[in-house]
Amino acid sequence: MTAGDAARRLAERFAAAGIGSARLDARLLVAEVLGIEAGRILTHPETPLDEGQQARLEAMAARRVARQPMSHILGRRGFWTLTLAVTADTLDPRPDTETLVEAVLARLPDRSAPLSLLDFGTGSGCILLALLAELPNARGLGVDASAPALEVAIANAAANGLAERAEFRLGDWGSGLDGRFDAIVSNPPYIPTQDIDGLAPEVARFEPRRALDGGADGLDCYRALAPQVARLLAPGGICGLEVGQGQDHDVTALFAAAGLVPAGVGHDLAGIARCVLFGAAAGAESTR
Numbered sequence: 001m002t003a004g005d006a007a008r009r010l011a012e013r014f015a016a017a018g019i020g021s022a023r024l025d026a027r028l029l030v031a032e033v034l035g036i037e038a039g040r041i042l043t044h045p046e047t048p049l050d051e052g053q054q055a056r057l058e059a060m061a062a063r064r065v066a067r068q069p070m071s072h073i074l075g076r077r078g079f080w081t082l083t084l085a086v087t088a089d090t091l092d093p094r095p096d097t098e099t100l101v102e103a104v105l106a107r108l109p110d111r112s113a114p115l116s117l118l119d120f121g122t123g124s125g126c127i128l129l130a131l132l133a134e135l136p137n138a139r140g141l142g143v144d145a146s147a148p149a150l151e152v153a154i155a156n157a158a159a160n161g162l163a164e165r166a167e168f169r170l171g172d173w174g175s176g177l178d179g180r181f182d183a184i185v186s187n188p189p190y191i192p193t194q195d196i197d198g199l200a201p202e203v204a205r206f207e208p209r210r211a212l213d214g215g216a217d218g219l220d221c222y223r224a225l226a227p228q229v230a231r232l233l234a235p236g237g238i239c240g241l242e243v244g245q246g247q248d249h250d251v252t253a254l255f256a257a258a259g260l261v262p263a264g265v266g267h268d269l270a271g272i273a274r275c276v277l278f279g280a281a282a283g284a285e286s287t288r
Contacts, residue, residue: 004045017065033057067201080130084156089148091211093126100275101130103266104240120186125153132162143171174228187242188221190214226258239278248273
C-alpha cells in the first residue's frame with residue numbers, strides 16, 4: 001500500500017465517522033507511521049508502507065474512528081511556538097487559548113523584566129510555558145488540582161527548556177499562596193454541566209470532565225478565582241482569563257465586584273470574545 005492510497009482510504013473512513021478534519025487527520029496519521037512531514041504525503045504519494053507500518057496505522061485509525069482526539073493518538077500538540085505532550089489527564093491545548101497568551105503579552109510593557117507569573121489550572125502547562133517562552137527573565141508557577149496533569153506540565157517544561165523558570169504545585173486555586181504576581185492567567189472549567197455531553201465526542205468522551213465542568217451556569221470557577229486574583233495580583237499587574245462564548249460580560253462583572261479593574265477583551269479569529277483582562281484595584285498595596 002502507498003501513502004497516497006492509505007491517506008485516501010482513511011479520509012473516507014474518518015468522514016463516514018463524522019470527523020470534519022478527515023483528510024488532514026488521515027495525512028497526519030500516515031505521516032506519523034512513516035516518520036515524515038505530512039506535506040510529503042501530497043508530494044510523494046507513491047511512498048510505500050510496509051506491513052508493520054500498515055498495522056500501526058490501522059491501530060491508530062481505529063482510535064480516531066472511535067473519536068479519540070488526534071493529540072491523544074499522537075501524544076502531542078503544537079501550541080504557540082511549542083510542542084507539548086498531551087494525555088487524557090489534560091485538556092487538549094487549542095488555538096483559541098493562544099488568544100489569551102497574545103492578549104496578556106500585548107499588555108506587558110517590558111518583556112525583558114523579571115516578572116512573576118501564576119497560572120491557575122495549568123493542565124499541560126500550555127499557557128504558562130508559552131508566556132515563559134516569550135518572557136526570558138520571567139518565572140512562573142502553575143497550580144492544578146490534578147497530580148497526573150502536573151506530571152505532564154513538568155515534562156513539557158523540561159522538553160521545551162523552561163524547567164528552570166517554571167514551578168508546578170498541586171493545589172486548590174490560590175489556597176496557601178501568598179505574595180503578589182505580575183501576571184495571573186487561567187483557562188478554568190467553564191462549560192455548564194448540562195452542556196458537556198452535547199460537546200464533540202473528542203471532548204465529551206475523552207477530555208477530563210473535571211477540567212471542563214464549570215457548574216450549572218459555567219461560572220463556578222470564576223467565582224472561586226475572583227477573590228484569589230484580587231488578593232494575589234500585583235499593582236500594575238495584568239490578569240487574563242479564557243471564557244466561553246457569551247460569558248465575557250458575566251465574568252467581567254464578577255471580577256469587577258471583587259475589586260479588579262476591567263482592562264479589555266480579547267477576540268479570537270472568528271471575532272468571539274475569548275478572554276477577559278483585568279488590572280489590580282487602584283491603591284492595591286504590594287507585598288513584594
